[in-house]
Amino acid sequence: MNRRSVLMAGAAALATSASGAVLWARQDIGRWRAAADAIRQPLNPELTGRAAIAELVRCATLAANSHNTQPWRFVARDADITIAPDFSRRCPVVDPDDHHLFASLGAAAENIVQAAPVFGLSATVRAVGEDGRVRIDLVPGAPEPSELAAAIVKRQCCRGLYDSRPVPADELQRLASAGRGDGVDILLLTEPAAVDAVASLVIAGNTAQFADPSFLAELKHWLRFGYADAVATGDGLFAGVSGNPALPAPVGRLLFDRVVSADSENAKCRAQIASSAGLAVFVSDHDDRGHWLAAGRAYQRFALCATALGIKHAFLNQPVEVPQQRHRLAEHLGLGLRRPDFIVRFGYGADMPRSLRRPIADVLV
Numbered sequence: 001m002n003r004r005s006v007l008m009a010g011a012a013a014l015a016t017s018a019s020g021a022v023l024w025a026r027q028d029i030g031r032w033r034a035a036a037d038a039i040r041q042p043l044n045p046e047l048t049g050r051a052a053i054a055e056l057v058r059c060a061t062l063a064a065n066s067h068n069t070q071p072w073r074f075v076a077r078d079a080d081i082t083i084a085p086d087f088s089r090r091c092p093v094v095d096p097d098d099h100h101l102f103a104s105l106g107a108a109a110e111n112i113v114q115a116a117p118v119f120g121l122s123a124t125v126r127a128v129g130e131d132g133r134v135r136i137d138l139v140p141g142a143p144e145p146s147e148l149a150a151a152i153v154k155r156q157c158c159r160g161l162y163d164s165r166p167v168p169a170d171e172l173q174r175l176a177s178a179g180r181g182d183g184v185d186i187l188l189l190t191e192p193a194a195v196d197a198v199a200s201l202v203i204a205g206n207t208a209q210f211a212d213p214s215f216l217a218e219l220k221h222w223l224r225f226g227y228a229d230a231v232a233t234g235d236g237l238f239a240g241v242s243g244n245p246a247l248p249a250p251v252g253r254l255l256f257d258r259v260v261s262a263d264s265e266n267a268k269c270r271a272q273i274a275s276s277a278g279l280a281v282f283v284s285d286h287d288d289r290g291h292w293l294a295a296g297r298a299y300q301r302f303a304l305c306a307t308a309l310g311i312k313h314a315f316l317n318q319p320v321e322v323p324q325q326r327h328r329l330a331e332h333l334g335l336g337l338r339r340p341d342f343i344v345r346f347g348y349g350a351d352m353p354r355s356l357r358r359p360i361a362d363v364l365v
């Protein structure tokens with residue numbers, strides 16, 4: 001072989017492997033997109049009996065949940081659905097008392113409550129049991145489509161920048177009504193001084209979390225850097241949902257260690273808050289599982305209402321996750337012994353790539 005043919009053979013091999021990699025990446029994107037679309041098919045109001053109950057479980061799994069660990073299992077029967085906590089999916093560092101875990105169960109329960117009338121059912125959520133299980137009773141009711149039920153498959157945590165436009169007063173009112181619950185209040189902050197004061201606690205909380213190696217290790221455990229990882233597990237925080245490029249897992253891990261820092265994340269948080277129309281702070285009257293469940297339900301209703309109104313939202317929970325900052329936040333807002341549950345920013349912006357869920361069969365007991 002002369003030098004020229006060696007070079008040509010090398011170039012051909014490179015081109016083949018490069019086009020192979022492109023093809024591979026395209027297949028991964030295609031699989032991720034198909035999975036994201038499949039779980040978000042609009043509700044089918046024609047379904048009855050066990051098929052309708054299965055559809056309610058699908059709705060529950062589409063709820064927001066901390067780190068997308070999906071810490072739930074479902075027992076579906078003809079006249080009730082029980083949501084059981086899956087403690088193997090808890091996050092002991094960011095959520096040591098399981099506040100977020102029970103809020104996630106509340107969000108799932110609320111989706112069932114909102115979707116039930118689509119299938120001519122009425123759903124009642126029972127108190128959290130000693131074992132942490134939540135039973136939802138289903139009885140026949142009037143078939144009734146609703147904006148909130150239709151929003152279940154569209155809701156997402158939208159972590160991009162918004163366009164700074166204010167939300168009209170009547171829509172703020174609707175968000176506030178949706179976000180109030182049994183023993184749960186919502187404070188909507190739209191004035192720059194009020195927003196800035198909470199923003200400084202977000203930065204303090206974020207800085208504390210990034211200084212904690214165990215927080216970073218837990219976060220990394222649930223990060224899914226590439227399309228293939230996201231599809232393989234059907235859970236966790238896919239890079240794309242935060243506006244980051246999808247990368248092969250080893251590259252993503254390396255970059256996360258080298259590039260992501262408290263400073264880079266603080267800059268992002270500041271820009272995200274500056275682009276938002278306001279912040280919503282959810283507050284529980286008492287600090288127990290029942291109230292955390294109710295807070296999750298209240299958030300989910302707020303989120304469905306926002307989605308129906310074309311308003312985007314995303315959590316900025318750093319101050320409620322770091323005890324010292326949570327106490328400062330409670331003091332700043334004059335909450336006394338009440339617990340601030342979540343901070344959510346809201347405003348107008350574009351959709352983001354969608355999170356995935358595990359197959360329903362994996363969460364049915």
Ligand SMILES: Cc1cc2nc3c(=O)[nH]c(=O)nc-3n(C[C@H](O)[C@H](O)[C@H](O)COP(=O)(O)O)c2cc1C
Nearest residue numbers: 064065066067068100103104156157315316317355
């Ligand atoms: C209790 C709770 C706490 C959450 N905390 C945060 C948070 O601090 N930051 C964030 O970006 N998302 C947070 N999320 C959003 C989840 O990461 C998100 O719901 C999950 O990844 C699924 O994505 P989706 O809501 O877009 O379907 C939280 C969700 C819940 C229910």
